[in-house]
Amino acid sequence: xxxxxxxxxxxxxxxxxxxxxxxxxxxxxxxxxxxxxxxxxxxxxxxxxxxxxxxxxxxxxxxxxxxxxxxxxxxxxxxxxxxxxxxxxxxxxxxxxxxxxxxxxxxxxxxxxx
Amino acid sequence: xxxxxxxxxxxxxxxxxxxxxxxxxxxxxxxxxxxxxxxxxxxxxxxxxxxxxxxxxxxxxxxxxxxxxxxxxxxxxxxxxxxxxxxxxxxxxxxxxxxxxxxxxxxxxxxxxx
Numbered sequence: 422x423x424x425x426x427x428x429x430x431x432x433x434x435x436x437x438x439x440x441x442x443x444x445x446x447x448x449x450x451x452x453x454x455x456x457x458x459x460x461x462x463x464x465x466x467x468x469x470x471x472x473x474x475x476x477x478x479x480x481x482x483x484x485x486x487x488x489x490x491x492x493x494x495x496x497x498x499x500x501x502x503x504x505x506x507x508x509x510x511x512x513x514x515x516x517x518x519x520x521x522x523x524x525x526x527x528x529x530x531x532x533x534x535x
Numbered sequence: 536x537x538x539x540x541x542x543x544x545x546x547x548x549x550x551x552x553x554x555x556x557x558x559x560x561x562x563x564x565x566x567x568x569x570x571x572x573x574x575x576x577x578x579x580x581x582x583x584x585x586x587x588x589x590x591x592x593x594x595x596x597x598x599x600x601x602x603x604x605x606x607x608x609x610x611x612x613x614x615x616x617x618x619x620x621x622x623x624x625x626x627x628x629x630x631x632x633x634x635x636x637x638x639x640x641x642x643x644x645x646x647x648x649x
Contacts, residue, residue, distance in 0.1 A: 424578075425578075452635070454635075454636065454637075456637075456639075461641070461642075462641055462642070463539075463541075463625050463627075463639030463640050463641045463642050464579075464625070464637070464639045465639070466636040466637060466638065469634075469635060469636060476634070476635070477634040477635060477636055479636060511578075511579065513579075513637075515635075523569075523581055523584060524581075524637060525581075526571075526578045526579040526580075527578060528577070528578040529578065
């Protein structure tokens with residue numbers, strides 16, 4: 422049973438560019454959350470998707486957007502990249518009918534903005 | 536706004552020493568509490584969780600945590616650490632009334648020498 426898988430594992434982008442990160446949730450999970458983990462910090466909640474809609478959003482600008490597909494996989498898009506967007510981006514899946522429960526995390530995508 | 540404080544940034548112990556990592560949160564209502572661990576090169580994994588009931592919860596690998604509601608605390612303990620416990624530990628809180636997002640502390644790095 423595959424856990425949460427994220428792609429790519431690493432990428433380097435230039436300031437001003439756009440990036441898309443992808444996440445496949447753990448089998449049986451229908452809720453996907455995205456977190457940003459800066460160096461030396463704990464993960465910060467970006468947003469959560471359930472039933473293909475954004476259900477909750479953290480304190481991140483509109484440059485951060487997302488999508489959830491009918492198979493529950495999800496994308497995180499970041500536009501107009503800034504140097505400060507360099508971080509580890511974590512995807513977490515949970516649920517079963519949208520119920521809150523233990524969140525399972527992927528290994529993350531390390532984004533470097535130069 | 537909810538917040539989580541982890542008092543120790545870096546803890547260094549010898550094998551067989553006892554461990555206690557502090558975690559305090561700021562939220563007056565019902566909370567769900569978690570400790571996650573991140574071993575070097577691995578993804579975040581759940582150590583233990585508290586939703587309700589007995590405030591002393593036991594997790595994997597001999598870890599336990601005690602929820603003290605009056606102190607807004609959820610400290611992690613282990614009677615005797617091993618070299619393999621070297622990792623980063625994160626306390627996280629969810630307030631169900633505010634949604635399903637996890638709010639993380641900044642983490643504590645534990646280094647265990649053999």
